[in-house]
Amino acid sequence: MANIIELNQKILDFDYQVQAQDDQFPMLQVLNNAGEIIDEDALSRAELADDDLINIMKRMLWSRQLDIRSTKLAKQGRFGFFAPTAGQEASQMASSYAFKDDDWLFPGYRDIPQIVAKGWPIWKAILWSRGHAKGNEYTTEDDKPVNSWFPQIIIGAQYVEAAGVALGLKKRHKDAVAYAYTGDGGTSQGDFYEGINFASAYKANAVFFVQNNGFAISTPRTLQTAAPHLAAKGWSAGLPSLVVDGNDPIAMYLAAKQARAWSVAGNGPVLIETMTDRLEPHSTAGDDPLRYRQQADIDDWWKKEPLIRMRTFLTNKGIWNETLESAYIDETNTLIDEQIKIADGVEKQKISDFLKHTLEVPGQVMQEQIAKFESEGK
Structure with missing residues (x-):
């Protein structure tokens, strides 16, 4: 009887209900801010060989360079819409390293790096930002399909699309999953x-x-x-949900790897909340973050960003150094330079092209408009 009374008191204790949510979502962390492994067992479970650790570091460095170069291009008027990714490299690149080519990616507009990591050429990503039709061709340089949806502009809509493909993969008994990314604002949609x-x-x-x-x-x-934790929203739909240090590449990889294994085994979806920070503006379209946050807060997050801790860890491990990093950054910038030239060399779209791409089968009036503009060389 006493246990029932105590249980009922907890159920009706609303302060306790709020606190209980907070207690249920500890943050997964393997590599701390100082670049030290704080959970050797978790590191072992990740099963990351030295080559894997180096590959993850390179993916994050590559993403940072793409962010830097894209921002410069946007300021020069040579890029279209761009959403900076600095600070989210572990959340994006380390997590996506756990997925396979057959898995389907459903990105938001800040998730261009994950698509390119699947084989989408950078020059097509540049054209996508410029609104060019060729930017919506999701194929590799040698014309093989890339299993990715387009970068979704409608906040959170990629979750619905991912759910449909995920069910299709299940019904076809595929050894694959659909994986989708959104931001904290997406959970309000x-x-x-x-x-x-x-x-x-x-x-x-x-x-x-x-x-x-x-x-x-x-x-x-x-x-x-x-909600004390955004992961709690996953519980409302019955999903295993967890909070991960989004600036910890190893924790991000481990969480993604185990979530994929759980889901592909037929157990259903998993929700992962990654705790990270957007170190730069929301987009290059005139956003000024200092209008709604403090510089001291930004400076503090820069000290905790993922490249610093991963660099420290790999350097102390003896498999990374400044020379290797500089060489890889040079290699990456050379590639980006080449890709920019390809994008700049693609024929600009005409008015008739825009009309042709509006409908799969143009109506009579549209056909007449297309013919008219083509006759004028437009």
């Missing part, structure tokens, strides 16, 4: 819940990432939702 709920109800093959970078455009996460 209806598509977010509809996607995870559908996938959960049908135990579809999906892994959902919420990159909690602190700010949805200009809205602080504290004003975005009263």
Whole structure:
């Protein structure tokens, strides 16, 4: 009787209910801010060989250079829309390292690096940002298909799309999953819940990432939702949900790897909230982060960014050094230079091209318009 009374008191203790949510979501961390392994067992479970660790470091360095170069191009008027990724390299590149070519990626507009990592050429990514039709061709340089949806502009909509493909993969008994990324603001959209709920109800093959970078455009996460953890929203749909240090590449890889294994085995989807930070503006389209956050906060996060801790760890391990890093950065910038030239050399679109791409089968009026503009060389 005493136990029942105590249980009922807890159920009706609303302060306890809020605190219980906080207690249920400890943050997974393997590599701390100082570049030290704090969980040797977790490191072993990740099964990362030295080559894997170097590959993850290179993917993050490559992403940082693409961010730097893309920002410069945007300021020069040579890039279209661009959403900076600095600070989120572990959340994006270390997590995506756990997935395979047959897995389907559903990115948001800040997730260009993950698509390129699957084989999408950088020059096509540049054209996508410029609104060129060739930027929507998801194939490799040698014309092989890249299993990725386009970078979704509608906040959270990729979750619904991922859920549908995830169910298709399950019904076809594929050894593959659909994996999707959104930001903290995406969890306030209806598509977010509809996607995870559908996938959960049908135990579809999906892994959902919420990159909690602190700010949805200009809205602080504290004003975005009263939920103590965004991962708690996954529980509402019955998903195993966890919080991971989004600046820890090893923890991100481990969480993604085990989530994929769980889902592809027929157990349903997993939700992973990654604790990271957007170190730069929301986009290059005139956003000024100092209008809604403090410089001291940004400076503090720069000290915890993923490249620093991974660099320290690999250097102390004896498999990385400044010479290797400089050489790889030079190699990456050379590649980006080549890709920019390819993008700049692609024939610009004409008015008739825009009309041709509007509908699969143009109507009579549109056909007349296409013929008219083509006759004028437009």
